[in-house]
Amino acid sequence: MRFLLLENHFTWSHKYYENCVVHKDKTTAVLSKHAEHRNLFALRACCRRQAHYVYIGQDISGSPVNVDVGMCRTHCGAVPSGALPETGTQQGYSKHSSMLEYLRSKRVRVREPSTNTERPGQTPSCGLNHNCAPTGMRVQRVLLFEGPREVEVIVDCQCENKLNECVRVPAVKTYFFETPYEKVIDVGSCATVKGSPDGFSCVPTKFDSALVTTPNKLDLVRTVEACELKESCYRVPYVEYYYEMVYHADGVKEEKLKEIDVGRCLGGCTTGNRCLLRSPSDSEVCHLWAERPTNSCLPLGYDSHMFLNQHGQIRTVLSISSCLCQS
Template sequence: MGYEYVTAVLGKNTESRNLYTERACCRRQSHVIYIGKDISGSPVNVDVGVCRTHCGQSARSASLEAGLMSTKYYESSTLDFLRYKKMKHLDPSSWPGSVPSCGPSSTCEPAGVRVDRVMLREGLQEVEIIEDCHCEAKMSRCVRAPSLKTYYSETPYEAVIDAGKCTGSKGAPEGFSCVPTKFDSTFIETPNKVELIQTVAQCKLREGCYRVPYVEHHYEITYNDDGVKVHSLR
């Protein structure tokens, strides 16, 4: 009876710890980046968010950890860049009190992304903003995984698209990575026109330099012999 009681208590504690790990550690944290200047010349900063990878990791450290990923798509401020260079050599798993936020078999990844358009001096800039995070199982092979993106959020034109992403390749040969090799397109209604959105259709292990098929789709509006408007992709 005593052994069963101890086992039950340990099992209950383990379950609670797992729930805490998934619900409290894997979560969205603030990550503000500089994306440019508006038409008046004032700097524009956007909180794009970041998914916390380790428990015990400070919000500032988590923000710096995502710096390189963010600057790949957006121009970061010099201060953010220097902060990231100072911190990037540190392994989050070696920080005091840090344990993987989703355990050894999963990673903390975005559960949903919102695509906003910000007016800058150079024109409209698309910014992807992480809205929520969840624990996602690590894949041992290269596969296409769902990646939901919301366009025109909180408007009559709101649309959720599975843009897809490549994940996996654990144990892949050196120099190989899991990358998109085939793309598709879908279109969404917008206030002014129909917009084409490129999505990932297939992923494979490829070396750093590789060729992929590239097909451009054009949205066309014509009228048939009866005067009826026809929408098509070419």
């Protein structure tokens, strides 16, 4: 009898445990599904385009031209200005020497633009493994007094994955927007790599081109085909072709096409921050820049290629073997 009771108790406990496991699995599935929806909301809604006007010059009439190039900002989890409640009017202006000073301080706070700063220790709006980045760009052509100029305008923003390796990622740009010649081209860009070594960045090393039809002529747009993790100043291939005369042992002369990778130096060499005075209301606006000699990415080493040209003369072509930042 005692053994039968123990067996029944074991059977009931086992069924209860199974029910708990099934309930737990269902709960986990529901929570994970809810988390996916929340992440999808964060990817779409927590990273938005905001207006950002930039002065680019004067038009042919002499009027200033400001273009809304836009910027991508996160806003979920932000603490809006004035969100912290005050515990009474007396406590609000008790820190100031007079009521006039208190009103002045309130007016200054109202004038300052609200910044979307996330609470310390809070997960960023896009998540730890995402960046708020543009998903589409529009190339806007503006006729200025100095001549035509192309301005890249952000169309939309979205949280994008942070990648661990240097790869080419899509970068869609629209040319001749809202015209019969409108064309969308994936010009490509290089991903931002997490934890890349100091002084190294993911940069384009191979390029291609795409044709854009215009009312006057064909425009050539350069596109990125491949990226590599390199230093700020780096060498990229650049092939040139020459005609070479070759004399064989039997005395026969042959004209051949000679391919030489002469190379190019790309990248920037300016290090540090040259801004000495920033705007108190907008940290992206610099009022005073430091004068500093600019460094250039210039050839460091070279190779020499000698051959006979079509006229039987010796031709020498130098090719870049390495690049370095130099003053």
